Amino acid sequence: MRSLIDIQELSVEEIDNLIDTANDIIDNPQKYSQKCKGKKLATLFFEPSTRTRLSFEAAMYDLGGNVLGFSEAQSSSSAKGESVSDTVRTVGYYADIIAMRHPKEGAPMVASMSTDIPIINAGDGGHNHPTQTLTDLLTIKREKGRFDNLTIGFCGDLKFGRTVHSLIGAMSRYKNIKMILISPDELKVPDYIKQTVLEKNNIEYYETNSLESVMPDLDILYMTRVQRERFFNEQDYIRLKDSYVLTPEKLIDAKDDLSIMHPLPRVNEISVAVDKDKRACYFKQVKNGKFIRMALIMMLLGVE
Ligand code: NCD
Numbered sequence: 001m002r003s004l005i006d007i008q009e010l011s012v013e014e015i016d017n018l019i020d021t022a023n024d025i026i027d028n029p030q031k032y033s034q035k036c037k038g039k040k041l042a043t044l045f046f047e048p049s050t051r052t053r054l055s056f057e058a059a060m061y062d063l064g065g066n067v068l069g070f071s072e073a074q075s076s077s078s079a080k081g082e083s084v085s086d087t088v089r090t091v092g093y094y095a096d097i098i099a100m101r102h103p104k105e106g107a108p109m110v111a112s113m114s115t116d117i118p119i120i121n122a123g124d125g126g127h128n129h130p131t132q133t134l135t136d137l138l139t140i141k142r143e144k145g146r147f148d149n150l151t152i153g154f155c156g157d158l159k160f161g162r163t164v165h166s167l168i169g170a171m172s173r174y175k176n177i178k179m180i181l182i183s184p185d186e187l188k189v190p191d192y193i194k195q196t197v198l199e200k201n202n203i204e205y206y207e208t209n210s211l212e213s214v215m216p217d218l219d220i221l222y223m224t225r226v227q228r229e230r231f232f233n234e235q236d237y238i239r240l241k242d243s244y245v246l247t248p249e250k251l252i253d254a255k256d257d258l259s260i261m262h263p264l265p266r267v268n269e270i271s272v273a274v275d276k277d278k279r280a281c282y283f284k285q286v287k288n289g290k291f292i293r294m295a296l297i298m299m300l301l302g303v304e
Helices: 014-028 051-061 084-091 107-112 130-144 161-173 191-199 209-217 234-240 272-276 284-300
Strands: 040-045 068-072 097-102 120-122 150-155 177-182 204-208 220-223 259-261
Touching: 014 150, 040 051, 040 084, 040 204, 040 220, 051 068, 051 097, 051 120, 051 130, 051 284, 084 097, 084 107, 097 107, 097 220, 107 120, 120 130, 130 161, 130 220, 130 259, 130 284, 150 161, 150 209, 161 191, 177 209, 259 284
Parallel strands: 040 068, 040 097, 097 120, 150 177, 150 220, 177 204, 220 259
Antiparallel strands: none
16 A cells, blocks of 8 residues: 655656645535545544644545544553554554654654555654645645746755755756755754755755845745754754744835745744735645645545
């Protein structure tokens, strides 16, 4: 059975198909309301979540399926010391597909080797988050109508931000993409991503500390939260947490058709005053997340 651990496992054509399906679900939800009747999705969340878990659950319900699972490690046998492999092997006897979030990088990959049912990586530590990327791609397609010829600014915690890592991977497969990586020195994109993704694909990119100086160049601004839970010490987090705060004033020189994105949750990095700006897309992302997950669940379960 096929799993989704890393966004690069999906070809560009498969992503196009998922986006077409998601758009069709948005237009004709009734057509899909029984597609997964009798199927069960298990959500195994060893880390906090609002959007990812609930959009997976809503997605399965809207496909006519059912949902089981847990939303914190403490309420599962992992609190007794059970391994991820044993937990997943167990759930594999009860469910048809698993969406799993875990603080350890690689845990969903290990899980996929412990069961025959598909595993969807719903975020593994500071590593990857492929279904947020599908959500982001659907949003980009609906807002911009294309994936080529875009200048994307990633801003904030580019070191630990798993949504950033996955979206960089996905976007580096399209033509004439330029990436501007805006972060404090301590929170730059990891070298392994620069080498194995950006440089390998000859992506034009540059790093800067200054959001204001690059604002006029951007077609997309992807803001992110400083990932407090990944820091080794609280002092560093406190020093870096407010490195960037997007306000209406900072958008004065931005393009009229800029798309402001954020995977959410936001803490302080986008002022609520920006929510009224027609360029703010982050709640559209939230909405799109359910539809693309419906398309993905159908694909991995082999539902026509
Ligand atoms: C993101 C995550 O969990 O990585 N949230 C999400 O899934 N929408 C981003 C974050 O937590 O900052």
